[in-house]
Amino acid sequence: MQDIYxxxxxxxxxxxxxxxxxxxxxxxxxxxxxxxxxxxxxxxxGAFFSNAVQGHMExxxxxxxxxxxxxxxxxxxxxxNVENACASASxxxxxxxxxxxxxxxxxxxxxxxxxxxxxxxxxxxxxxDSGWDVSNGxxxxxxxxxxxxxxxxxxxxxxxxxxxVFMDVYAGFARLHMKTFGTTQEQFAAVAAKNHAHSAxxxxxxYRDSMSVDQVLAAPPITYPLTLPMCxxxxxxxxxx
Numbered sequence: 001m002q003d004i005y006x007x008x009x010x011x012x013x014x015x016x017x018x019x020x021x022x023x024x025x026x027x028x029x030x031x032x033x034x035x036x037x038x039x040x041x042x043x044x045x046g047a048f049f050s051n052a053v054q055g056h057m058e059x060x061x062x063x064x065x066x067x068x069x070x071x072x073x074x075x076x077x078x079x080x081n082v083e084n085a086c087a088s089a090s091x092x093x094x095x096x097x098x099x100x101x102x103x104x105x106x107x108x109x110x111x112x113x114x115x116x117x118x119x120x121x122x123x124x125x126x127x128x129d130s131g132w133d134v135s136n137g138x139x140x141x142x143x144x145x146x147x148x149x150x151x152x153x154x155x156x157x158x159x160x161x162x163x164x165v166f167m168d169v170y171a172g173f174a175r176l177h178m179k180t181f182g183t184t185q186e187q188f189a190a191v192a193a194k195n196h197a198h199s200a201x202x203x204x205x206x207y208r209d210s211m212s213v214d215q216v217l218a219a220p221p222i223t224y225p226l227t228l229p230m231c232x233x234x235x236x237x238x239x240x241x
Contacts, residue, residue, distance in 0.1 A: 148175020
């Protein structure tokens with residue numbers, strides 16, 4: 001088994017970019033990765049393009065990677081499109097490693113890109129609705145949310161604004177943890193505060209403001225025990241290697 005090396009990486013800022021397309025962000029990430037590696041696009045023998053929601057958001061259900069990569073002249077090589085929900089990018093990276101280990105080429109590209117933000121909030125939040133078995137989605141969602149049954153939800157701890165149904169699922173897991181191990185909302189908030197402290201030093205992070213535990217707890221509620229800074233934001237961005 002030969003050694004495999006990551007010789008270059010590239011990443012765009014993450015955020016809400018109305019003026020950026022999947023092609024734009026893919027091109028920026030790939031160009032940065034190639035520059036970091038000191039190689040040109042014609043050295044790439046294969047590519048794995050990871051994306052979960054472009055079909056839902058834009059109707060581009062097929063050949064997403066072929067279209068995004070040909071904008072920068074990468075074509076005439078095997079391009080594999082990878083969709084594996086939140087694990088799409090890590091799966092694409094693993095497949096690129098396997099491509100090289102199999103001797104199919106000397107240089108392989110793994111790139112992931114998502115364009116999730118939209119002014120159409122119903123479309124945006126419904127992008128997550130197929131993250132489970134859609135044939136009985138309501139039943140599955142209720143079963144997962146019920147994991148936290150028995151933990152009282154304080155009055156005013158649920159957002160009146162639309163949010164992803166998965167926040168109810170994650171809140172159910174959190175309440176199960178509270179019920180099983182005695183975990184407190186303050187301890188969850190401490191994790192969020194730690195992560196926000198890290199983001200303050202990352203120029204590519206979507207949010208770069210440090211937050212204290214008290215600030216996390218005082219933020220607008222989503223669904224108990226989660227407040228807004230505890231939840232992953234809707235985001236646009238890309239990364240490649």
